[in-house]
Amino acid sequence: MSDEDILEEAREAFQLAADAEAENRREALDDLRFARLGEQWPERVRRERDLEGRPCLTINRLPAFIRQVVNDARQNKPAIAVHPVDSAGDPETAEVFNGLIRHIEQCSDAEVAYDTALDFAVTCGLGYFRINTRWAPNDTFNQDLAVERVANPFSIYGDPDSTAADSSDWNTAFVxxxxxxxAFEARWKGADAVDWAGDRDGGAVSAGREAADRVAVAEFWRRERVTRTILALSDGQVVEEEAYAAQKAMFDALGVTVVGRPREVGSHRVTQRILSGAQVLETVDWAGRFIPIVPVYGEELMIDGRRRLRSLVRDAKDPQRMFNYWRTTSTELVALAPKAPFIGRKGAFETDAEKWATANVQSHAYIEYDGPEPPMRQGFAGVPAGALQEAMNASDDMKSIMGLYDASLGARSNETSGRAIMARQREGDTSTFHYIDNLTRAIRHAGRILLDLIPKVYGTARVVRVLGPDGTAQSVGVGQGVGGGQGGQTGAGPLKAVARIYDLSAGTYDLTVRSGPSFTSRREEAATQMVELIRAYPAAAPLLGDLLARNLDWPGADEIAQRLGALLPPQLKGASPEAQQAQAQMARLGQALAAAKAEIAALKQDRAHEARKLEIEAFEAETNRMRAMQARS
Known part of the structure; x- marks a missing residue:
């Protein structure tokens, strides 16, 4: 396709996406400005009140509700877990996948991307994060994967025909x-600096005076369905026909042949193009089969064939406006109420007239008056109770609409027992759990994208860092065809210092996402439960002391654990369950052997006694014979 054909196709696809998302984007932008920027008064009302010199107070309570949901998700981090599926999958290789994904997330600050996307989903109904490649450090040609945040969700235009909740069926996307x-002229030398025709309402394209200093570009992602031919080889491998043809000489030398008939399988090819308004600036053949942009949706509805996205604050905007109005009204009534005046007969205020004139605004030690009777002060009209009650009603309306009550927000409520407070908090978590669950779905799809990209990006022989659940780092060797799915011995090159290498392209793997406290929180909870167990069963203290110390966040906890571990019985020191079982079996065999030796010794002793008895009987018989011969003579 020529550049003109590509631009024409991209313009048509972009227009369809912009039309499909117009209403969602308009409502989302209004939610964002309302909840986070505090633009909560209608512009006409604000102008009228400004002209009249009347106040427009904004007491924004919505960010507290948003933080309640977002921070709850931050305390329960979703974690990707990879599992082998077929016989070629290896549990140890699955652990390498897990450790490599943890390394990717840590190095790219993936938690920032997840939290930003969820924050936008709760605030305005949609948020995004993306997966990209970066050049590895140390001036190499290796690439690494990274999870990147999308700071402006209005810069993303998804596939208008998508129905999946995680973008797994996206065929087009724009950034x-x-x-x-x-910067544009430095990156694309000689290119025409023509803006891409984007939606200015979303802020993706600069407008006004800044437009002359900036150039709008668009990433156009396109996914197309393709077919490829695979072959089954005599050594059990399954390769593509093109790969076999390119390495046929090597396979022939190894005596590997094709068995069975070729098979056609479906797949996808993803292409990324960077476009200006006039030309195609870059074209990249993406390694994966998914468009690496992941949405985190808020509340999702399908109405009239279109997806409608709603935020947490969408239905709470009217109660927030009512709250602002009634608090402003009560403040205005109190502020504009006349000061309590002094009343007295004519001429009573001639003495100290200046002090009487400032009695409502200044404090005087004394004020003199004329006449026999002192002036009397009129009472204050009082706080407008009706306006304050309406403000409280509006506050309760906000809580009931969003399902977050006083207990969820940390305020005191009618509940007195801990169980009742936890039950009310759980109700609040349940009413907003779909936002956290949508983030879990998004991270699950991100795991699929990473699982699809890792064998291709980390396919060359190299040493990579993997992280354990507790954050401990380890270096492992990876590479395609250098050891098989079950690992193998290394040779020369970058893997010479690694005892085992893993072929990440061998086997099939799937994943799950677990949501729960971080490893540090689980460790603290484990230490608490161990303490409770030792209190209930003190005899377990000598056996659990080293494990308890290792889970406590103390300076020198590891040294304490080592010292307590030295006090364990020999059969429990650093032994795995299998080793402990083997040691117990060896002990039983040793006892049986000792019993057998004792029995043999007893038998030998019995035989010795029998032989001695026979000797004595023979000696007695000889003595008797000699006595008989002597008597005859």
Whole structure:
């Protein structure tokens, strides 16, 4: 396709996406400005009140509700767990996948991307994060994967025909952004600095005076269905026909042949193009089979064939406006109420007239008056109870609409027992759990994208760092065809210092996402439960002391654990369950052997006694014979 054909196709696809998302984007932008920027008064009402000199107070309570949901998700981090599926999958290789994904997430600050996407989903109904490749450090040609945040969700335009909740069926996507004109000219030398025709309402394209200094570009992602031919080889491998043809000489030398008939399988090819308004600036053949942009949706509805996305604050905007109005009204009534005046007969205020004139605004030690009777002060009209009650009603309306009550927000309520408070908090978590669950779905799809990309990005022979659940780092060797799915011995090159290498392209793997406290929180909870167990069963203390010390966040906890571990019985020191079982079996065999030796010794002793008895009987018989011969003579 020529550049003109590509631009024409991209413009049509972009227009369809923009039309499909117009209502969602308009409502989302209004939610964002309302909840986070505090633009909660209608512009006409604000102008009228400003002209009249009347106040427009904004007491924004919505960010507290948003933080309640987002921070709850931050305390329960979703974690990707990879599992082998077929016989070629290896549990140890699955652990390498897990450790490598943890390394990717840590190095790219993936938790920032997840939290930002969820924050936008709760605030305005949609948020995004993306997966990208980066050049590895140390001036190499290796690449690493990274999870990146999308700071402006209005720069993303998804597939208007998508029905999946995690973008797994996206066939088109756009990322519209603007960059300084100098940066554009430095990156694409000689290219025409023509803006891509984007939606200015979302802020992706600069407008006004800044437009002349910036150029809008668009990433156009396109996924197409393709077919490929695979072959089954005599050594059990399954390779693509093109790969076999390119390495046929090697397979022939190894005596590997094709068995069975070729098979056609379906797959997808993803292409990324960077477009300006006039030309195609870059074209990249993406390694994976998914568009690496992941949405985190808020509340999702399908109405009239279109997806409607709603935020947590969408239905709470009217109660928030009512709250602002009634608090402003009560403040205005109190502020504009006349000061309590002094009443007295004519001429009573001639003495100290200046002090009487400032009695409502200044404090005087004394004020003199004329006449026999002192002036009397009129009472204050009082706080407008009706306006304050309406403000409280509006506050309760906000809580009931969002399902977050006083106990969920940490405020005191009618509940007195801990169980009742926890039950009310659980109700609040349940009413907003679909936002956290949508984040879990998004991270699950991100895991599929990573699982699809890792064998291709980390396919060359190299040493990578993997992380354990507790954050401990370990270096392992990876590479395609250098050891098989079950691992193998290394040779020369970058893997010479690694005892085992893993072929990440061998076997099939699937994943799950677990949501729960972080490893540190689980460790603290484990230590608490161990303490309770030792209190209930003190005899377990000598056996659990080293494990308890290792889970406590103390300076020198590891040294304490080592010292307590030295006090364990020999059969429990550093022994795995299998080793402990083997040791117990050896002990039983040793006892049986000792019993057998004792029995043999007893038998030998019995035989010795029998032989001695026979000797004595023979000696007695000889003595008797000699006595008989002597008597005859």
């Amino acid at each position: 519209v952004d603007s960059l300084p004109r100098a």
